[in-house]
Amino acid sequence: MIQVKNVSKSFTVYKKDSGFKGAVKGLFKRQKEEIKAVKDISFQINKGEIIGYIGANGAGKSTTIKMMTGVLTPSSGQILVGGVVPHENRIENAKHIGVVFGQRTQLWWDLPLEETYTILKEIYNVPDQVFKERYDYLTDLLEIEPFIKQPVRTLSLGQRMRADLAASMLHNPDILYLDEPTIGLDVMVKERIRKAIKSMNQKYNVTVILTTHDMSDIQELATRIMIIDKGEIIYDGSKEAINKQFGNTRQLSLKIDGLSDQHVEVMTQFMADYESRVAIEEGALKITFNQDQIAVADILSYVMENYRVLDFSLQDQNIEEIVKKLYTGGVS
Ligand SMILES: Nc1ncnc2c1ncn2[C@@H]1O[C@H](COP(=O)(O)OP(=O)(O)OP(=O)(O)O)[C@@H](O)[C@H]1O
Ligand SMILES: [Mg+2]
Structure with a gap:
């Protein structure tokens, strides 16, 4: 379903000397520096798996996800998602994936949530009957009804994250990318989000790629763990093996x-x-x-x-x- 082969991603950043002199100098000669965010990573992910993708800050998790969603182009290597090269076919790829970035919302800031969902239905061309079934299931699962008439900008962080998660699933995606979906949430909301992810995975067999800094997310959800460190995948395997050594x-x-x-x-x-x-x-x-x-x-x-x-x-x-x-x- 997802194939990642020898993928690397480097960013070129331009360094500036500080102060006025630096700014002037910068006009003529910019100091280039290459950051290797992801180094030669390879893996395959099968339908229905829940992958816990973990690693320290700056390890390369979000960069990997952005390449799989087609937002970023790999510097080298190949990515195939459901037979499609994501960055070459962003629209085709987008039809089959759901994405939640915990750090920022995908929803329209000024629209009531309810309208946002109707627009998503139109964008993704979801048939009425399918939409209704999903909508009822998701709003119930994530307890969205109480604030569904409010504009997104008035929602609390926990409400917004639940709203984002529901939005990401409305068009029946095969794959759900969740980049820190529980960041900044209280224990109760975290728990509800975890339950929802588990339920959606069981009901629709959606493949989930989850990054998080919360080991409890991993313990409760992941069927397989991948650990990235300084751009390299240093572990890819069962949760049990990790638990045996570190879990207790x-x-x-x-x-x-x-x-x-x-x-x-x-x-x-x-x-x-x-x-x-x-x-x-x-x-x-x-x-x-x-x-x-x-x-x-x-x-x-x-x-x-x-x-x-x-x-x-x-x-x-x-x-x-x-x-x-x-x-x-x-x-x-
Ligand atoms: N657009 C960019 N331009 C330059 N450098 C970037 C860019 N995006 C990411 N990086 C760098 O690539 C490295 C990996 O970043 P990435 O966001 O993938 O880490 P992460 O594992 O998601 O970390 P976190 O847990 O903090 O979210 C970091 O050193 C980061 O500064
Ligand atoms: Mg990140």
Whole structure:
């Protein structure tokens, strides 16, 4: 369904010296610099898969998606989406895809949402009966009815994202590209969006390519994970393999009264029998551990017995850390 073969993308940027002198100099000679955003990536995606496409900021995720949607032209390599070269046939390609960029809306700012959907129906030539079925399903699934008469510019971020997601599915696309669809949303809305994505995938067998910095999105949705680092794909495989190695890693962050290196020493000793890392970061004592080996309650109760804990929080290991580990260790 999607074939990406040896694709690279470079951007040429022109550097300017700062200040007036720089501006004048820039008129005559501009300093060129090449940024290799994506380097020789290859993969295939089959119908119905949900791909979690992850990587650190600037790794090349959005650039990859923009090439698959036809917005950007690869510097080299081939992309075929449903037999079509996206950047050469942008309109044909657009008929079969839905796109949501979390950072900006695809909807018309001043139009009531309802009208936006009617216009999309006309643009994509969706038959009445099909449209009605989809419209009812999507507005119900994403609970859009309460604000459907409002102009898009008056919607909250969570409402807008749900509206965008519904819009992207109205014309029955084969593929849904979601670039950070849960960014900036509260836990409840994130959950609703995840449920909706799952439901749409099951009901219509739509292929989903999802980028996110939220590991919970990945855990709940992805059937396969691709990790990109500095433009290169460093992992492409099952979620299970990643989970086996990293999934049960948690980080406990403790604000302790009078925090010092001594706390690090004591806790390092306490954790000595387990895979772990203890350090002071951002003014907090951070303990990274594998929860298969020791329960968070055991660590917490030890700390609380011995120190005055002002605050604590528990986090999944973030993507940056997983990428770092993968890069040095690899997944077995
Ligand atoms: N139009 C452009 N011109 C110049 N450089 C660009 C352009 N678009 C992207 N880049 C550069 O390409 C690299 C990859 O960017 P990209 O947006 O694909 O990253 P990303 O993985 O989506 O990151 P994020 O998680 O922050 O969204 C970055 O170094 C970025 O600065
Ligand atoms: Mg991006």
